Amino acid sequence: MLRSWYRTAVLPRRDIARLLPTAGSGLVIGLTTLNLVLGLLPVAFVLATSVVVGQVPAAVEGGTGSAAWSSLVRTFVLAAVLFLARQVLAPVQTALGVRMQRRIDGALRDRALRIALRSTSIAPMEDQATLEALTEATREFEADFRSPGASAAGLLALVARYVQLLGFVAVIGVVVSWPAAAAVLAATLVFRYGQRGGLRRYSQVWRNVIGFRRRSVYLREVAMGPAAAKEMRVFGLAGWFTDEYSDATRRMLDPVAARRRQIYLVPYLVYTAIGLVVGAAVLVSIGRSAAAGEITLTALALGIQAVVAAIALGEYYPESDVQTQYGMQAVAALAEFEERMDAAEARLASSGPGRPVPPGAPEASVRFEDVHFTYPGSGRPVLDGLDLDLPAGLCTAIVGVNGAGKTTLVKLLTRLHEPTAGRLTVDGTDLADLDVAAWRRQVSVVFQDFVRYELSASDNILVGAVHAPRDPAVVRGAAERAGIADAVDALPAGFDTTLSRAYEGGADLSGGQWQRIAIARSLYALEAGARLLVLDEPTSALDVRAEAAFFDRFVDLTRGVTSVLISHRFSSVRRADRIVVIDAGRVVEQGTHDELVAADGHYARLFRLQAERFAAGLDADGNEVDA
Numbered sequence: 155m156l157r158s159w160y161r162t163a164v165l166p167r168r169d170i171a172r173l174l175p176t177a178g179s180g181l182v183i184g185l186t187t188l189n190l191v192l193g194l195l196p197v198a199f200v201l202a203t204s205v206v207v208g209q210v211p212a213a214v215e216g217g218t219g220s221a222a223w224s225s226l227v228r229t230f231v232l233a234a235v236l237f238l239a240r241q242v243l244a245p246v247q248t249a250l251g252v253r254m255q256r257r258i259d260g261a262l263r264d265r266a267l268r269i270a271l272r273s274t275s276i277a278p279m280e281d282q283a284t285l286e287a288l289t290e291a292t293r294e295f296e297a298d299f300r301s302p303g304a305s306a307a308g309l310l311a312l313v314a315r316y317v318q319l320l321g322f323v324a325v326i327g328v329v330v331s332w333p334a335a336a337a338v339l340a341a342t343l344v345f346r347y348g349q350r351g352g353l354r355r356y357s358q359v360w361r362n363v364i365g366f367r368r369r370s371v372y373l374r375e376v377a378m379g380p381a382a383a384k385e386m387r388v389f390g391l392a393g394w395f396t397d398e399y400s401d402a403t404r405r406m407l408d409p410v411a412a413r414r415r416q417i418y419l420v421p422y423l424v425y426t427a428i429g430l431v432v433g434a435a436v437l438v439s440i441g442r443s444a445a446a447g448e449i450t451l452t453a454l455a456l457g458i459q460a461v462v463a464a465i466a467l468g469e470y471y472p473e474s475d476v477q478t479q480y481g482m483q484a485v486a487a488l489a490e491f492e493e494r495m496d497a498a499e500a501r502l503a504s505s506g507p508g509r510p511v512p513p514g515a516p517e518a519s520v521r522f523e524d525v526h527f528t529y530p531g532s533g534r535p536v537l538d539g540l541d542l543d544l545p546a547g548l549c550t551a552i553v554g555v556n557g558a559g560k561t562t563l564v565k566l567l568t569r570l571h572e573p574t575a576g577r578l579t580v581d582g583t584d585l586a587d588l589d590v591a592a593w594r595r596q597v598s599v600v601f602q603d604f605v606r607y608e609l610s611a612s613d614n615i616l617v618g619a620v621h622a623p624r625d626p627a628v629v630r631g632a633a634e635r636a637g638i639a640d641a642v643d644a645l646p647a648g649f650d651t652t653l654s655r656a657y658e659g660g661a662d663l664s665g666g667q668w669q670r671i672a673i674a675r676s677l678y679a680l681e682a683g684a685r686l687l688v689l690d691e692p693t694s695a696l697d698v699r700a701e702a703a704f705f706d707r708f709v710d711l712t713r714g715v716t717s718v719l720i721s722h723r724f725s726s727v728r729r730a731d732r733i734v735v736i737d738a739g740r741v742v743e744q745g746t747h748d749e750l751v752a753a754d755g756h757y758a759r760l761f762r763l764q765a766e767r768f769a770a771g772l773d774a775d776g777n778e779v780d781a
């Protein structure tokens with residue numbers, strides 16, 4: 155019990171406190187001092203007003219102008235000043251808290267981005283638990299009022315509350331009795347524990363419905379976003395999506411509402427009863443003492459005010475509670491995210507610092523040697539003893555049906571994943587021993603799901619090799635070879651046009667034009683020194699004539715470069731120097747087009763099938779073509 159409390163209540167607060175230096179020592183000292191003052195002011199105010207009450211009889215008796223009257227006025231003014239000081243300082247507390255929040259959140263946002271990007275492997279970004287930790291950590295930045303920075307300011311605001319509580323308890327101790335003071339302190343802390351503990355349990359309820367929450371957010375974003383706008387309308391999905399969204403939202407909110415009643419209602423009644431009983435008992439004892447003439451009028455007023463104010467401090471603190479609860483969760487999630495990313499990185503770096511990559515590599519070949527690979531969290535091997543030779547300077551085409559493992563092969567080649575068993579070699583050196591960043595500069599890839607950056611056309615090509623000096627002529631050259639230069643020239647600002655309609659003066663491209671931009675990106679990387687070109691389904695969005703033209707030119711464009719061309723269209727790769735057929739994670743056939751056709755195996759069968767479809771007016775995917 156104590157250990158669990160230490161783990162869930164103490165350690166997370168320590169983690170928040172550790173964020174404080176990020177805000178700067180001046181701000182921390184300033185806000186702490188201010189909170190101290192804000193804690194003392196209400197106690198001083200209660201003292202002053204009680205003295206006022208005690209001075210009234212003498213002042214009334216002495217009349218205006220008497221010493222007692224002047225003394226009453228002075229104390230009254232003091233009470234008013236204390237009251238005003240509190241009113242003035244409270245907004246300063248908020249303003250400094252917001253400044254602290256901005257500084258801490260800014261630093262943590264940068265940290266989250268750095269952690270997300272420093273992993274050289276893609277494995278953690280495909281891992282559900284890691285992604286959940288990242289979502290949990292960053293969601294609160296958007297919620298703003300309950301972010302880690304807000305929780306740090308909220309933690310300091312507790313200084314004001316607890317100084318106040320101790321002040322009132324001390325007053326009760328002096329004026330009434332120390333046992334009464336201890337009873338009020340205990341009742342307040344129990345009441346407070348009920349409130350704060352309830353909030354902690356309530357926040358955990360949300361974690362239990364995280365699946366429905368994610369689905370609800372997903373359905374809302376898809377329904378209202380531009381990506382699915384066409385299908386939403388053409389497929390008539392509006393009603394279906396609305397029902398699914400309502401269902402997911404209801405299944406998220408119903409258990410939360412039910413638990414909310416359980417968590418808050420009963421404890422609230424119990425703790426309130428304890429507070430009332432203790433408060434009433436102490437108040438009765440004060441009343442009795444006053445009736446017996448044992449305490450002064452000032453002491454009576456002081457005792458009553460202190461008891462009521464102290465008990466009231468057992469309630470919810472709006473400037474602190476929600477902030478600390480959710481901020482702590484976000485900080486813990488960020489720590490978990492970092493841990494998972496570091497663990498993935500440690501696995502990758504276990505072979506030690508990478509060796510430099512010779513500038514001309516690969517000069518002989520890149521080889522997959524008995525490579526096995528299973529995705530983390532999946533029990534099914536995707537590559538199962540793959541042996542593959544990619545000879546330097548030649549174009550190797552890799553063909554296979556959907557799901558055969560072609561893209562997985564590219565992920566291993568670019569070290570986004572490491573083989574589960576077996577190894578890849580570059581000119582005989584284990585790829586795992588080479589420096590990752592240097593190797594990646596040596597490789598130029600067009601991924602099947604390449605990114606359409608909302609940047610200028612020129613930048614969309616430059617991202618292929620940001621380390622190379624910017625040269626517009628080289629960018630244009632790459633665009634020309636990819637057959638996209640004329641289309642880009644026709645855009646409102648040519649190569650400077652932002653490729654997104656979301657920006658003023660921006661323009662969008664067709665799927666095929668985008669694919670050419672991606673190809674230009676990889677040709678640009680070749681210019682910048684890459685030696686291995688990998689194109690994963692580079693022409694799937696091109697029409698059949700454009701595809702044929704691209705492959706005819708591809709061989710000339712990449713002469714002398716080691717290239718890998720991945721496709722599930724058997725008809726499109728016949729000009730490659732070598733063709734490798736992959737099935738179920740293994741190489742099942744390899745050779746030139748003529749050799750494979752002569753062998754009359756898997757390749758020949760699928761090639762004929764696709765060629766027949768082409769002759770029948772359909773392309774490899776079964777789409778109609780105007781032959």
Ligand SMILES: Nc1ncnc2c1ncn2[C@@H]1O[C@H](COP(=O)(O)OP(=O)(O)OP(=O)(O)O)[C@@H](O)[C@H]1O
Nearest residue numbers: 280529532536555556557558559560561562563722
């Ligand atoms: N991140 C992942 N986690 C788990 N399994 C995955 C992941 N990515 C791919 N797979 C699985 O690995 C298998 C091979 O996928 P891969 O993308 O390599 O196939 P492919 O040959 O490129 O297919 P396509 O021609 O459709 O692009 C598939 O069964 C796929 O479901």
